Each structure stands twice: as C-alpha cells, then as structure tokens.
Amino acid sequence: MxxxxxxxxxxxxxxxxxxxxxxxxxxxxxxxxxxxxxxxxxxxxxxxxxxxxxxxxxxxxxxxxxxxxxxxxxxxxxxxxxxxxxxxxxxxxxxxxxxxxxxxxxxxxxxxxxxxxxxxxxxxxxxLDFTESFPERDAALAEPGVQRQAYVTIMQGCDNFCAYCIVPLTRGRQRSRSSGSILGECRGLVDRGVREITLLGQNVNSYGLDSKSAGTVKEPGFPTVLDAIASLPGLRRLRFTTSHPKDLSPETITAFGRHQNLCPHLHLPLQSGSDAVLRAMGRKYTLDNYLDLVDGLRRTRPEIALTTDLIVGFPGETDRDFQLTLDAMRRVGFASSFSFVYSDRPGTRAANMDGKLDRDVKAERLRVLQDVQSELSEQWLGRMVGARVEVLVEGESRKTSEDLPSCRGRDEFGQTVNFPVPPEAPRDMIGEIVPVRIREAKKHSLWGCMEVDG
Known part of the structure; x- marks a missing residue:
C-alpha cells in the first residue's frame, strides 16, 4: 500500500x-x-x-x-x-x-x-478550545545537517487587545512557554547544524509577563531568555519577531551590543505616526516613545536595519494624522515595511468606531505611503553598496552573471542578496554562511561578489 x-x-x-x-x-x-x-x-x-x-x-x-x-x-x-x-x-x-x-x-x-x-x-x-498554558507539542526535528534555519515559538496569544486586532480572539490570551523547553529546543537545533534561529511570538517582548497571573512558575523575562540562547556555542545568527514597542526593554536593546550573533535587524511595528491615532488604536505608546527606542537601538547598534508595520485609514484618521505617519517614516528611515489599508475585523473595538474612511481615500493614502517607502528602501539598499556582508545561502538564484551559476540568500540585515558562484567555490553552498561584497543595489535586493579566501 x-x-x-x-x-x-x-x-x-x-x-x-x-x-x-x-x-x-x-x-x-x-x-x-x-x-x-x-x-x-x-x-x-x-x-x-x-x-x-x-x-x-x-x-x-x-x-x-x-x-x-x-x-x-x-x-x-x-x-x-x-x-x-x-x-x-x-x-x-x-x-x-x-x-x-x-x-x-x-x-x-x-x-x-x-x-x-x-x-x-x-x-x-x-x-477549538484554548488551553490555559502554552500548547506544547512534540519536537519534529530534521535529520542532522539538513536544516540550517529554524523557527522556535516562545509564546502564544496576546493580552494587548489593540482596537483593530483579532489576534486575542483567535489565538487567545498570552501564554509563555517554559524557558527550559525553549532553550532545550534551541540547543537541539544547533546540535543538528542549524545556524540561524528566529524566535516567534505575537509579542516576544512580553514573554514571561503572563506567568504570575496564570498561576504558573514565574519565567524569566525576554532579555534573560534572549541572552541564554544567544550564548549557545555554535549559533551563528539569532533573530526575533514580532516586537511591541511598549514592551521593548532597555535590556533587550543592550543585547544587540552584547551579542554579535543577534542580527542587526528588528521588526518594530509603528502602525501610525499620529499620537491621536495610536491612542485610538490602544497601542499604549506615543511617537516620541517610539523614536526614543529607535535612538537607543541605533546608539547600541548603529548599523541596525529597522522594518515596520503601518495601517492607513484607521477610523478618524485625518490628513494631518496621515502626514505625521509619512514624517515618522522619513525620520526613522525604515529599510522596508508591511503596509495595509484598515479593514474591520469582527469582535474588535475598531469595527464599531465612527469616522470610517472612504475606500478610495484609504487606497490613495496607501499608494502615497508605499511610494515613500520605495524611496526609503532604495536609499537603504544604495547605502549597502561597497559593504561586506555575511550571506546565509538559501538556494539557487534566477539571476545570472557572466555565465556563472548564482546563489541567493539573506544577509544579517535580512536583505536578499544574489551573487555568482566563482569556479573555486564549493559546488553546494546551500546552508552555508559566506562573505559577499555588495556591488549593486537593485529595486528590492542586492547584487554582490563572493569573496573567496586565497
């Protein structure tokens, strides 16, 4: 059979x-x-x-x-x-x-x-029932040497209840996974040859803050867990997503200076540059709070790439509110962003708010915002020309140069990099981290040359 x-x-x-x-x-x-x-x-x-x-x-x-x-x-x-x-x-x-x-x-x-x-x-x-604690599951690990990138979930659900967000209704309240289970899974992955780990959660920065209210053993905060994982021998790269600005602690920011394997890339959702809109969204921070975090991150890791999420057309958003968002984008200089038109989600507070915007108005604002982001992304990529980056090779590239086979991967900043493979390089480099000198910035990616020792 x-x-x-x-x-x-x-x-x-x-x-x-x-x-x-x-x-x-x-x-x-x-x-x-x-x-x-x-x-x-x-x-x-x-x-x-x-x-x-x-x-x-x-x-x-x-x-x-x-x-x-x-x-x-x-x-x-x-x-x-x-x-x-x-x-x-x-x-x-x-x-x-x-x-x-x-x-x-x-x-x-x-x-x-x-x-x-x-x-x-x-x-x-x-x-369809929610569990009272983190829903642990048996590890499903690949054979040693097969997997080079891995994701590890550290918490489930969310307690923030932002006005527009359905996550607390569909994934439940926040439940943190035990730190021992997280560290054990990460150690097992590194032992099998994984070079890059990304920690996942609806709000990784609030890891451990739910434990006391849930009546379970108090887990250490996110910075402590981050330090422990970053210190694992053999782990070349560590990332985490997603971060809520209100819970991004000074200890987490300084971790970017303590651990060079903590990649200089952070996805930090802003959502809006208007304090009035942020207040209506229930985001619990102001634009000045957010900019203080950005300044702290850049003092600690000057080269860090910041990416974000943005919502346009939230109920009550004025032309002035929208302009403040564009101004904030330029002030931060986001390397890239995910941007969306606001849409009602059942059961959320925003679905019952007054001041809904016309669809055409929202669509036009999204177009303008994405044009601004295209300019910022082009500037970010342009600044990378001449830099030497470390690329984790993910596969063959569709792009070719000088009739040589080409590879693609991501650098430590999270950018896609394509490069031709020189004849003296190993034939199978998938999963390897190789040095590449950036020669050209494309619209959404980078082109470089692999540097081969000797």
Missing amino acids: SAKQFHITTFGCQMNVHDSQWLGKSLEALGWAQGTEMDADVLILNTCSVREKPEQKVYSHLGRLRDLWLRNPELLVAVGGCVAQQVGETFFARFPYVRLIFGPDGLPMVPDALARLTREPDLRMSF
Whole structure:
C-alpha cells in the first residue's frame, strides 16, 4: 500500500508558516508523504484572519476544492489556524468535504486526528478550545545537517487587545512557554547544524509577563531568555519577531551590543505616526516613545536595519494624522515595511468606531505611503553598496552573471542578496554562511561578489 499523501496550504504570518512546517514533519514521521494539491489524499489549509483579504482567500480556495472532492469523494480537507478558530464548525455545514477544524491551540492533536479520520470516513472532528498554558507539542526535528534555519515559538496569544486586532480572539490570551523547553529546543537545533534561529511570538517582548497571573512558575523575562540562547556555542545568527514597542526593554536593546550573533535587524511595528491615532488604536505608546527606542537601538547598534508595520485609514484618521505617519517614516528611515489599508475585523473595538474612511481615500493614502517607502528602501539598499556582508545561502538564484551559476540568500540585515558562484567555490553552498561584497543595489535586493579566501 502506498503512503498517504498530504498537501498544506499556508496563509498569513510566520507563525503559521512555522506551524505548517511542524505539521508536515510530524505527518512524515507517521509515514505520510508530501504531495501536490491535485494528488494528495489530505488537504490542509492553515489560515489567517488578521485582515479581511486573507480570510476571503480561504473561502475562495475551499470553493475551488469542490471539484477535487467531486472527483475523489474520499478526499479529506482540514481547516486550521485563525479563520478556523473564528468561524468554527460553520465550515462543516458550508463545505461537506471539510472533516477537521482546529484552532492554533489544537495543532498538537492534528497528526493523530488525521490518521484516525482516514480510518473512519464518517467522522468529523474539531479542536477549538484554548488551553490555559502554552500548547506544547512534540519536537519534529530534521535529520542532522539538513536544516540550517529554524523557527522556535516562545509564546502564544496576546493580552494587548489593540482596537483593530483579532489576534486575542483567535489565538487567545498570552501564554509563555517554559524557558527550559525553549532553550532545550534551541540547543537541539544547533546540535543538528542549524545556524540561524528566529524566535516567534505575537509579542516576544512580553514573554514571561503572563506567568504570575496564570498561576504558573514565574519565567524569566525576554532579555534573560534572549541572552541564554544567544550564548549557545555554535549559533551563528539569532533573530526575533514580532516586537511591541511598549514592551521593548532597555535590556533587550543592550543585547544587540552584547551579542554579535543577534542580527542587526528588528521588526518594530509603528502602525501610525499620529499620537491621536495610536491612542485610538490602544497601542499604549506615543511617537516620541517610539523614536526614543529607535535612538537607543541605533546608539547600541548603529548599523541596525529597522522594518515596520503601518495601517492607513484607521477610523478618524485625518490628513494631518496621515502626514505625521509619512514624517515618522522619513525620520526613522525604515529599510522596508508591511503596509495595509484598515479593514474591520469582527469582535474588535475598531469595527464599531465612527469616522470610517472612504475606500478610495484609504487606497490613495496607501499608494502615497508605499511610494515613500520605495524611496526609503532604495536609499537603504544604495547605502549597502561597497559593504561586506555575511550571506546565509538559501538556494539557487534566477539571476545570472557572466555565465556563472548564482546563489541567493539573506544577509544579517535580512536583505536578499544574489551573487555568482566563482569556479573555486564549493559546488553546494546551500546552508552555508559566506562573505559577499555588495556591488549593486537593485529595486528590492542586492547584487554582490563572493569573496573567496586565497
């Protein structure tokens, strides 16, 4: 009998990507094989509902799966992630081929549930309850030497309840993972050859702040955990995301000066440059607070690349508020940003606010903002020309130069770098960290030459 085949489609944030990677490895450990969407016996959608557009993509995708189900009535479809948590068992009534629904906390139970569902064709299951503590799951580690980059989740959920954000409703209240489990997973990854680790959480800076209220053993704060991981022998690079400005401590900022393997790149969502809008959003900091953090980071690590999230068209945003956001972008000089038009999310405070803006006004503001960011990104990339960076090679590049094969990867600042591979270099460099001298700045990436010793 051939192995069951599965296919995972992932929407949304890096946490979803990491969850899907864990699920794939876990199913492979059960003897399953990854297949294409056309050939798989089990299709899994890991969903995101932070904004309206990704949610609508889920419904559209499920509608397209109907034809596959009609050709193969034994097809099993599972829907997980934030949309599943939000919509719940409504999926069962709307899509008869959906037989498993699971929220973020239900993920650890999914591999065994899928195995059972393939044996019992009339069964449907849902895992939508939140757990009181961090939902631990068995590690699904790659063979030694295979994986060079890894993600480690350190907390789940959020207690901030920003006015526009659905995360506390779909991922629950904040629950920090035990520091021992985090450090043990990181140590195991480094021992298997992982060179770069990214710590994940809805708000990594607030790690440990929930422990006392939850009645559990008090965990150390984020700076302590960050120091311990950065000190692991053999770990070349460490990153973390996402950071809330209100919880970015002086100790975390100074860590960028203590640990050279803590990459000089921080994603620090601003959302708006207007204090009035930030107050309406419930962000709990002012623009001056944010700029003080930026100044502290640049005193500690002058070369640091700062990236951000921005929302345009929040209810009540005036032309002046929007201009303050553009001014803040230029003041900080963001290397890049993720920018979005505000959209109502069910259950959030902002959905019931007055002062909603016309769609065309929001679209025009987004266009202007993204034009400003394009200028800032071009300036940032231009300043990199002539610099020597360390590139973690991720694969072959589609770009070529002088008929030489080329590689692509990311430097310590998080920028994509392409470079030709000289004849004297090793043939297989994927997963290696190599020195590259930047020769040219493209629109969204860099082009360089690998420096070979001798």
